[in-house]
Amino acid sequence: MSVIDEVIEKVKSKDKDQPEFIQAMTEVMGTLRPTVDKHPEFVKAKIYERIVEPDRAIIFRVPWEDDNQEVHVNRGFRVQFNNAIGPYKGGLRLHPSVNLGIVKFLGFEQIFKNALTTLPMGGGKGGADFDPKGKSDAEVMRFCYAFMRELYRHIGPDTDVPAGDIGVGGREIGYMFGYYKKIVNEHTGVLTGKGLDYGGSLIRPQATGYGVTYFAAEMLATRGVDFKGKAVAISGSGNVAQYAVEKVTQLGGKAVTLSDSSGVIVDEEGINAEKLAFVMDLKGIKRGRISEYVEKYPRAKYFANKSVWDVIKEQGLHIDIALPSATQNEISEDHATALVKNGVMCVAEGANMPSDLGAIKIFQDNNVLFGPAKAANAGGVAVSGLEMSQNSMRLAWTSEEVDARLRGIMKSIHKASLDAAEAYGKKGDYLTGANIAGFIKVARAMLAYGIV
Numbered sequence: 001m002s003v004i005d006e007v008i009e010k011v012k013s014k015d016k017d018q019p020e021f022i023q024a025m026t027e028v029m030g031t032l033r034p035t036v037d038k039h040p041e042f043v044k045a046k047i048y049e050r051i052v053e054p055d056r057a058i059i060f061r062v063p064w065e066d067d068n069q070e071v072h073v074n075r076g077f078r079v080q081f082n083n084a085i086g087p088y089k090g091g092l093r094l095h096p097s098v099n100l101g102i103v104k105f106l107g108f109e110q111i112f113k114n115a116l117t118t119l120p121m122g123g124g125k126g127g128a129d130f131d132p133k134g135k136s137d138a139e140v141m142r143f144c145y146a147f148m149r150e151l152y153r154h155i156g157p158d159t160d161v162p163a164g165d166i167g168v169g170g171r172e173i174g175y176m177f178g179y180y181k182k183i184v185n186e187h188t189g190v191l192t193g194k195g196l197d198y199g200g201s202l203i204r205p206q207a208t209g210y211g212v213t214y215f216a217a218e219m220l221a222t223r224g225v226d227f228k229g230k231a232v233a234i235s236g237s238g239n240v241a242q243y244a245v246e247k248v249t250q251l252g253g254k255a256v257t258l259s260d261s262s263g264v265i266v267d268e269e270g271i272n273a274e275k276l277a278f279v280m281d282l283k284g285i286k287r288g289r290i291s292e293y294v295e296k297y298p299r300a301k302y303f304a305n306k307s308v309w310d311v312i313k314e315q316g317l318h319i320d321i322a323l324p325s326a327t328q329n330e331i332s333e334d335h336a337t338a339l340v341k342n343g344v345m346c347v348a349e350g351a352n353m354p355s356d357l358g359a360i361k362i363f364q365d366n367n368v369l370f371g372p373a374k375a376a377n378a379g380g381v382a383v384s385g386l387e388m389s390q391n392s393m394r395l396a397w398t399s400e401e402v403d404a405r406l407r408g409i410m411k412s413i414h415k416a417s418l419d420a421a422e423a424y425g426k427k428g429d430y431l432t433g434a435n436i437a438g439f440i441k442v443a444r445a446m447l448a449y450g451i452v
Helices: 003-014 019-031 033-038 040-044 047-051 100-116 137-154 170-184 207-221 239-250 273-285 292-296 308-315 333-341 357-365 379-393 399-423 430-449
Strands: 056-065 071-082 088-094 122-128 160-164 231-234 257-260 263-266 301-304 321-323 346-348 369-371
Touching: 003 019, 003 033, 003 047, 019 033, 019 100, 019 357, 019 430, 033 040, 033 430, 040 047, 040 430, 047 430, 056 100, 056 137, 071 088, 071 100, 071 137, 071 160, 088 100, 088 170, 088 379, 100 122, 100 379, 100 399, 100 430, 122 137, 122 160, 137 170, 160 170, 160 379, 207 239, 207 321, 207 346, 207 369, 207 379, 207 399, 231 239, 231 308, 239 257, 239 273, 239 321, 257 308, 263 308, 273 292, 292 301, 308 333, 333 357, 357 369, 369 430, 379 399, 399 430
Parallel strands: 088 122, 088 160, 231 257, 231 321, 321 346, 346 369
Antiparallel strands: 056 071, 071 122, 257 263, 263 301
C-alpha cells in the first residue's frame, strides 16, 4: 500500500462522520500520487500525513438574543488548517448546514487555492450553523457581535484573516469588524471583504465571478476559442454568479441560467446588463427569490425546486460552458453526463467542490476542459490578499489596478496548473496540476521548518 493510500484510509477511519472532508481529501491526495516517487523527502518527513491534519480546530458556543428577547445558542467554528506560507486565510460561512466536516473540507481546499494565488496566505475556514435568512438586521448584528466575542481571540492581521462566504456579505463583515475594533482597540486588516469606506478593496465583490470567467477564458484559449456566442449555464444568484454573468456578457457570451434554493430561471435570450441589474437589486437589497425574475421578464421560464443541472438534463438545454457557482456537490455524475450530451466543452468551478468525483471523471473522460475550484475560483481570495496588502500599506488601488492584478493572477494560476500537470506526467489535467502546484509550494515550506 502506498503512502497515499495509507493516508486516505487513515483519514476515512478517523473522520468517518465528515463526508465532505473525506471527499475533498480523497480527491486531492489521489492526484498527488505522481509526487511520491519524485519527492522522497516529503515521504520521510511525513508531509502527506501532516497536511491532512489541521493545526487546530476551534469550536465554541454563540449565545444571542432575538428581537423577542428569546435566547438562542448556535455553534461556531474556526479551523486553522495550515499557515506554512502565510497567515491563515479563508471565509466565514453562516448556514444551517455548517459543521466541523464542512469547515474542514473548505479549510483544506483553501490551503492549495491560496498557495496557487502566488500570495503569502495559509488556509483556514470558519462559520456557524446560524441562518441569517429571515432575521432582522438587529438580530444579525447581535449574532455577529456574539460570534466575534469568541473568534477575536484566535484571529489577527498576521495570524488569521477571515473573509465572507455563504451568508456573510458586507453587512455581516461590517458588524464583525466593528465589534473586533471595539474589543481590541485597533484598526487593522483583520477581516477582508470590508466596505470601501473602512479599508475594503475595489473589485472584491466581483473578484470570484470575474476570476472564474477569466480562468475559463484561459482554458478556452488553449483550444483557440473564446466566450463569443457561447451559451453559458451559471448556478446560484449571489455575488459569484452575478459577477460571472457580468463578465461573461462583457466577453461576448450569453448567460442563460441562475438559481437559488427555491428553483431555477432559464432565459434563452440571455441575461443582459439590464436583467442583471434587476437580479442584483432583487438578491442584494430586497433579498427576494429568483422566481420573481419571470414576473419581470415573462419570456423566461422558472422551474421550482430544481437545480440548474436538473433542468439542463430534463429539458435538453444546449450549453457550451458551465460555471457552477452555488454550493458543494451540486453536479452529480448524471448531471455531468447530461452536460456532455448537451454540448458542454468547458466547466470552471465558481463554488467550492460543486462537482462530485463521479462528475469530474465524466468531464475528464470526455475531453471537457475542467477547471477545479481551487484554481478557477481563487480570484476571490486573491483580491482578499490584495486587500490585505493595501491595508498593510495604508493605501488603496484603483479598480483598474486591482482588476489587472486579478487577471494576471488568474493567468498565473492557469499556467502553473498546466506546467505542473505536464511536469508530473498528466499533461492537460488541470485538476492534478492545480493540486500538485499548490501542494509542492506548501510542502517545501513545511519541510524547511522541520517537524512542527
